[in-house]
Amino acid sequence: MAFKLTISGASASYGAVRALENVTLNVQQGETVVLLGTNGNGKSTLMKCLMGLVRPTAGTITLEADGVTHDLTKIATEDIVALGVALVPEGRRLFSKLTVEENLMLGAYRKEARPAIARNLAFAYEAFPILAERRTQLAGTMSGGQQQMLAIGRAMMSSPRLLLVDEPSVGLSPLLVSQTITKIGELRQKFGLTVLMAEQNFQQAVRIADRGYIIVHGSIAYEGKSVEDLKTNPLVKQLYLGAVA
Amino acid sequence: MRGNGFWLAAAAFISAAYGLTVFATNDYVFFAGYIILQFMVLATAWNILGGYAGYVNFGTNAFFGLGVYTAVFMAKAFGAPLLLQILVAGLVGAVLGFAVGLLTLRMHGIFFSIATIAMSIIIETFIINWKFVGGASGVQLLRPPPTAPFDSYIRMLFVIAAVMVVLAVAVARYVQNSWIGRGLRAVRDDEIAAECTGVPTLQLKLLACSISGFFLCAMGAPAAMYLQYADPASAFNLNYSVSALAMSLIGGTAHWIGPLLGALLLASTQQLLTVTISSEVNVLVLGLMLVLFVVGAPDGLIGLYRRFFKPKSSDPSGGSSAP
Numbered sequence: 001m002a003f004k005l006t007i008s009g010a011s012a013s014y015g016a017v018r019a020l021e022n023v024t025l026n027v028q029q030g031e032t033v034v035l036l037g038t039n040g041n042g043k044s045t046l047m048k049c050l051m052g053l054v055r056p057t058a059g060t061i062t063l064e065a066d067g068v069t070h071d072l073t074k075i076a077t078e079d080i081v082a083l084g085v086a087l088v089p090e091g092r093r094l095f096s097k098l099t100v101e102e103n104l105m106l107g108a109y110r111k112e113a114r115p116a117i118a119r120n121l122a123f124a125y126e127a128f129p130i131l132a133e134r135r136t137q138l139a140g141t142m143s144g145g146q147q148q149m150l151a152i153g154r155a156m157m158s159s160p161r162l163l164l165v166d167e168p169s170v171g172l173s174p175l176l177v178s179q180t181i182t183k184i185g186e187l188r189q190k191f192g193l194t195v196l197m198a199e200q201n202f203q204q205a206v207r208i209a210d211r212g213y214i215i216v217h218g219s220i221a222y223e224g225k226s227v228e229d230l231k232t233n234p235l236v237k238q239l240y241l242g243a244v245a
Numbered sequence: 246m247r248g249n250g251f252w253l254a255a256a257a258f259i260s261a262a263y264g265l266t267v268f269a270t271n272d273y274v275f276f277a278g279y280i281i282l283q284f285m286v287l288a289t290a291w292n293i294l295g296g297y298a299g300y301v302n303f304g305t306n307a308f309f310g311l312g313v314y315t316a317v318f319m320a321k322a323f324g325a326p327l328l329l330q331i332l333v334a335g336l337v338g339a340v341l342g343f344a345v346g347l348l349t350l351r352m353h354g355i356f357f358s359i360a361t362i363a364m365s366i367i368i369e370t371f372i373i374n375w376k377f378v379g380g381a382s383g384v385q386l387l388r389p390p391p392t393a394p395f396d397s398y399i400r401m402l403f404v405i406a407a408v409m410v411v412l413a414v415a416v417a418r419y420v421q422n423s424w425i426g427r428g429l430r431a432v433r434d435d436e437i438a439a440e441c442t443g444v445p446t447l448q449l450k451l452l453a454c455s456i457s458g459f460f461l462c463a464m465g466a467p468a469a470m471y472l473q474y475a476d477p478a479s480a481f482n483l484n485y486s487v488s489a490l491a492m493s494l495i496g497g498t499a500h501w502i503g504p505l506l507g508a509l510l511l512a513s514t515q516q517l518l519t520v521t522i523s524s525e526v527n528v529l530v531l532g533l534m535l536v537l538f539v540v541g542a543p544d545g546l547i548g549l550y551r552r553f554f555k556p557k558s559s560d561p562s563g564g565s566s567a568p
Contacts, residue, residue, distance in 0.1 A: 051441055081443030093438035095431050106431045109424065110443040158443060 003029040003065050003084075003161055003194060005050070010059035012045055019045040020056070021218045027162070032188055032195040034205040034212035036230070038239060042218040043198035044090050047166045050196075051087050052077040065161070082110050086160035090167045090198075092151040096140025100131050103139050103150055107157025116159055124153040127187065145176040149183070156187065163188075165197040169204060177204050184208060206230055214239070251418065255411045262407035266400035275403040277520075279471060281512040282406035283464055287485060288492035288504035289413045290460030294342075294453045295490065296498030297426055299433030300349055303358045305489040307365030308338050308458055310372065310481035312465020317378045317475050320386065327405070331466040338462020339455040346454030350447065353436070362486075369481040383476025386469055402467050410505075413460045417501040420456065429453055461489075484528075488512075491531055495538045497547025506546050 005027040012020040020042045027033045037043050048054040049061060052072060061072040063083055072080055086107075095103050104124055108117045125132035128149040134142060139150055148168060155163060165184060169177040185208035188195050199205035206212070206227045214222040214235055224230035265274065287305060295301050315334040319325035325333070348360050373381045388398045395401035420426050428449045431439035440446050469475045488511070496507025511534065515527035542549045 053437065053440065076445075077440045078443045078445045081441075087441045089438060089441055093435050093441070095434035095438060097434050098430060102427070102430070106427060106439070106442050106444065109428060109431075113443070114424075154442060 002067065004063070005162060005194075005196070006060075006062050006064070007046070007050075008060050010046075010049060010056045010061060012042075012049055012054055012056045014045075014054075019054075019218050020049070022059070023215070023218070023220055025213055025220060025223075027194060027196050029161075029194050030192065031210045032185070032197065032208055034209040035196065035198040035215055036200065036202060036205060036212055036236075036239075037198070037215035038200050041215050043200075043215060044166055045218075046215070047087060047090070047164055047198055049073075050080075050085065050164055052080050063162075078110065081158055082112055084159070084161035085164065086155040086158050086162070087164040088151045088155045088166060088168065091170055092147050094139040094147055094150055094154070096138065098139060099136050100139055100142070100150055101135040103154050104131070104157050107154035110158060113158045117157070120157045120159060124156060127156075127183070127190075128153050144171050145173075145179070148172060148176070148180050152180075152183065152187070156191075160193065162194045162196065165195065165199075167198055167200065169199060169201045177201060181205065181208055202230075202236060251415075255415065259404070259407050259411060262404050266395065266397075266404055272397065272399055275397075275399045277516045279399070279403050279406050280516060281509065282403070282410050283468065284488060284492060284512040285410045285505055285508040286406070286413045286460055286464040287489040288496070288508040289410070289417050289501065290457045290464070291489035292493040292498055292501070292504040293417055293420055293460075294457040296493055296504070297421065297429040297433065298450060298453045300353075300450070300453075301358045301490065302345070302361050302457070303486050303490070304345070304361030304365040305461055305486040306481045306483055307361070307368045308341060308461035309465040309468070309485045310365070310477065311337060311341060311368055312462035313469045313475050313480040314372050314378055314465075315462070316466035316469040317384055317386065320469070321378065321384075326389075326392075327467065327470060330469075331405075331409075331463050334466035335459045335463035338458040338460070338465075340458075341462065342454040342456070342458020343451055345458065346447075346451035349450045349454070365481060365483075365486070369477050372481070373477045379475065381477060383474060386473045386475065388470055388473055398470070402471055405467055406464075409460070409464060414501055414505060416456060416460070417504075420453070421501050425449060425452065488531065491535045493545075495534060495545055497545025499544065500547050503545050503547045510546075 007023055007025045010020055010023045023046060035043055035046065045054055049056050050072060052075065056073055063070045063072055063085070065083060070083055095106060104121060105117065108114055108120060130146055131150055131153055139147065142150065168180045168184065172180065181204045184195065184197065187193060197205060209227055211226055212224050212230050213220050222233055222235050224233060230236055287309065291302060291305055312334040315337050316330040319330045319333055345361060345364065349357060352360055372378065378384055391398045391401045428439065428444040431442070431444050432446050432449060436446055492507035492511050493504040495511060496505065497503030511531065514530060518527045518530055538545060
């Protein structure tokens, strides 16, 4: 049952631009870890590295699942999904010209996920009743909040063990951000998920987090062992509360 | 239920085509009909990649021309029978399709389309310089006697084309309704997101390219014997690319029936105009119709149908059902 994500010494770049520098981070089973950082500090790049969409130039990313260690830098994205990792991408990236239900079905594209489609679809509609109401509507015609729900629902369709959430707050009103974060917390409870969430909204993110990291200019600047740690850290004050260091 | 209906219609279609060869007296029907059937196959095959996956292939003429010349080569070198020529052309097309599929790794959108045009020019240049198949001046072909039960070669070609329509449509329909089609639609909408949800995008694109290439190229093979002549300029005519694309768009790319209707509408109109007015006018008509549809019915005939007869349940390919 052991399940553990370990990133050690990972670096990544886009051409000559360094996006990640020697990042070391781990997520244990059942935890909700938040990756805090403002725009352009490498949060999304890290998420892409985890999904195999960007390959790190150095370092290792391993996923330990049931006694087997998988090197995520070597395997294809679809195989990473098959290992139980699902991403809610930044900006949602829905299939906007497909219906809500089609979007959800695509979340279960992997052969391993298909037998559970009916059950997962029922879960998704139960968790997000608005999606059931709008199942035949085109995803692109829904509001931002509804789209975020759909993006989360789609990720849940593959029965993930590790849910990666990249900036769920982007483009949402404060109330919707709060609702979205609460929902992620609920899903985590219900399905025993392990969550790694990249977010710049500190106050909202720490509501459901167990601990977190602060990423600055592509490097981990601080590792907080608890939410209290993060709340009292001077770096947080500097980055989020405007205090001068 | 619907599955059976499809196969019944397919059987009826082939029977009707065969019946026509028995009862019709005027051979012109088959000369014109063959062209319409040919474009049905080309549009249907084009749509598997261009419509479902959203990769606009401008190199239909490369596949078609390669099919023509595969047939020429097979006939000249080995005296191969027509069905073998078609099969081999199909396989050659699938291989070329696979290669085109590899292009999609690095190229998207307009860049992919331009690369496919370049490909057709490269292949045409190669054929022009290949003396064995006639080079630039082309090659005259002698038809062997038709195989029983046919007593006329053109009638036989007509039935073969009808069978190919059924095969191409059956495959397109299968692709559309299966997980392959669902994955391709995801690729068309957002390739990165598709990748993230576990869609094996490269595998699907390679598959779509190969299937599409198979039928585009296979349909080129009988064209050699249809014309009894092959030359690079007409075998690699850009008209095939434009027509396959225009027919799919005019019919609608979301459903397999779209390219079929588009080809039927456009190719028949063109045949009619060629006979009644002139063969130049039909190009003009193609352009006009494309403009009309892009402006008035961007989702093609299928889009028009959906707008006026709104389906109650959702279609897997997704209609325009904005609230």
